[in-house]
Amino acid sequence: MQHPFIPRGEGEEAQMLEAIGVSSFETLLAPIPQHVRLGRWLDLPEPQSEYQIARQFEALAALNDVPSRFTSFLGAGAYDHFVPAAVDHLSFRSEFYTAYTPYQAEVGQGTLTTIFEFQSMLAELTGMDLANASLYDGASALAEAALLAASVTGKSKIVVAGPLHPNYLQVLETYCRGQGIEVLCDPSADGVINRGWVRDSLPGAAAVVAQSPNFFGLVEDVSGVFADARSQDAKAIQVFLPHALPLYKTPADMGADLAVGEGLALGSPPSFGGPALGLFTTKLEYARHIPGRLVGETVDRNGKRAFVMTLRTREQDIRREKATSNICTNQALLALRATIYMSMLGPQGMRDVAEQCLEKAHYLAERLASVKGFALPYKGTFFQEFVVQTPRPAWEMIAEARARGVLPGVDLARFPGLQTGTNRMLVCVTEKHTRADLDGLVEVMREAVRG
């Protein structure tokens, strides 16, 4: 019997070989030198049925801390927002799910139209002129923005102002190192941007990068450093948080030339961080320099509105080594999920979610700070995440909370580059948390202090 994935009936192979005009399948392999052939089975288990696989995978999944058993306050770049059921239902339709990149526009209008809608929503949310069809994740979107800035300015220094997600910084450094671009970080930054340091570092820079809300959750007015950047002919790159945008000034308001972010939480669960959704937006003047796919509106032969991938001569399959980026496959399905998500929530839902994150985070911060030994080390204004100082090493508090079914936050000691010591934790709140969840965390922390 054939494997269920392979539709080859009895006797068909012989019939096909006859049509090909060879006596055996082996003849077709003649160009492969014998000695490079494997000549044995791969050392892998035998084929397994669906229910065998389900049993193994369910066992592996059960080794992870699943949401049904744990209340989580983890953020740090991955956010657990509510996802309406219709998002899964629609995005798992075969028509979207098993289609390729819509190079044949005539049979890809479904995907092309949704990408156009995605680009439109992103542009609205950020205030920027245009968004591309997606990149791999927020970190590589930042790296691509930096490479674009270096390319259009002809300069090779990137200045990182204030606290940037340490993983983003690492990806930025990886991408820049290849092209000999220097990445400069502020060793003196304490929670927020040190504008003096940025000014001193700007001469010769291709771009200044500022994350807001920053890695510690603090919302910064980045318009000042962006103005400083402009005065030195450097580009301004903001790393933004899509869920904060209904309440806060947009990257465009701040004067950003490029604005990038992580869109995973727009309609997808945390997914252990991937597949994620790199958001990339910019001004119209850079349209011909952007990485990745872009969908534009046009008309077909009969004058009917149609959507196509456009400004294709930027891309690798046409421009090869002169392409603006090597990216080909992107995160289209995640972009579709974000589009459905934003359609479902609408302007009111997006605002409700943002307000609840804001209110609940402040409720929790205030109560946590009142627990003996706890404090809020940064005084700046924040959105849904904040740093707490813990009376004992954060990893101890986290381990004790975990034993009580709570994942209270991210231990900042995991990022030695931050130099924030052992007693700090980054706590994140979303609209999904109830008052009982928040009070529960405070109670667990109180117990953990008592030991």
Next chain:
Amino acid sequence: MAEKLIFERSRPGTRGALIAPLDVPGKGVDALVPPGLRRAVEPVLPEVSEPVVVRHFTNLSVLNHHVDKDFYPLGSCTMKYNPKINDRMAALPGFASLHPMAPEASIQGALALMWELERALAEITGLPAISLQPAAGAQGELTAMLIARAYHRSRGDEARVEVVIPDSAHGTNPASVAMAGMKAVEVKSNAEGRLDLEALQAVLGPRTAAMMLTNPNTVGIFERRIDEIAKLVHAAGGLMYLDGANMNALVGLVRPGDMGFDMMHLNLHKTFSTPHGGGGPGAGPVAVRSDLAPFLPAPTLVRDGDLYRLEENRLMSVGRMHGFAGNFLVLVRALAYIRSLGASGLAEVSHQAILNANYLLARLAPTYAVKYPGPCMHEFVLSAVKQKKQGARAADISKRLLDYGFHAPTTYFPLIVEEALMIEPTESEPLGTLDRFVEVMIEIAAEIERDPENVRNAPHTTPVIRPDEARAARQLRVKWTPTRNDG
């Protein structure tokens, strides 16, 4: 009537999702957001109810061609069937809802799964060290080029910045080389469609960092002198890199590590059946020989007895490529696929993919020109030179195929074949589908002989017909704007 945009379905006062009322004492946005940071103008997003959203996206979806509908012979893209059990496994809450910053003790199941996948891919490729971080093939290529550079630098060999690439290569190859700050050097193919060894020798030297090769190559034939190629590149001090896009021809049959490759990437969304999703997500793990392992992206997955951890501190590493651990849910699907097929099933995949391609080639060769004769591996390239003389080009044939319910082949690639139609049937297609495709291709050729204009004007039945691409680029409209489209 064109499909409306979701914005054009907006009705003020409607919404698609309910957010529960705030259950903590609220202070109000005005108290919590300083005036200088407050957003002035609300974003214009659609206001639509759930049924309107569901109908809108359902109606858009049916405008797409897709694998679950019919044949998708897109060469180089491996549009195989996507088994449904894989998606169910990826949707398990223990995977889908898992947070990437959870403590190590909270993520042991995910890491164990990644470990199993790494071991399986190491066995399949014959290259023992794996990074699952790269999010797609192109990012895998970039990772490998950075590894090549770091490797040579670690040996004090700063001059090696050239990467040799055949003229038949995928566009991502030279683009990835440029992105890694290196220089692509092109080598031409010979009359067989294979790499010209003399031309290769002429460009190898003390500046050679690596050779990027696709094998089987992009015309679908095996580089039979792969041994000599590897020897030449190694003798010149370069590394051999395999673009794994065509791995669907080799799984269980040939291991890249056994034919002289030092590193490669895999496209899990091609060879290992994870859904293409309309353009992504994919995953592009990189596999390298053991002495290149220290250069792999950090963090790397480490096993200590029964415990797994992500090792961040790696001095020789090229650095981090992904914000978190790569496209994890894609990895879950790929492992489920490998487990479903097992050793015998995986070997059968490449066997049937090669059989299907050769069958189509044999049946179409009398009608369409074949620049490089077979046997082919898992794909082949036809040339519509004869049809062009008769009045219809490769692109027209592709468009005409859409009228018959098939997707088009990859058109005008590889660049070394004039009027190229690159066809990859994969192992998923039954004989009946292949025969139906052959009949249609022969019928289109006959149609070109008697009425080329009808083919030139194709398609005739699709939702839109030959959209004006020049206009899209000239009058750039990349977002909906309230004023223009209202009413």
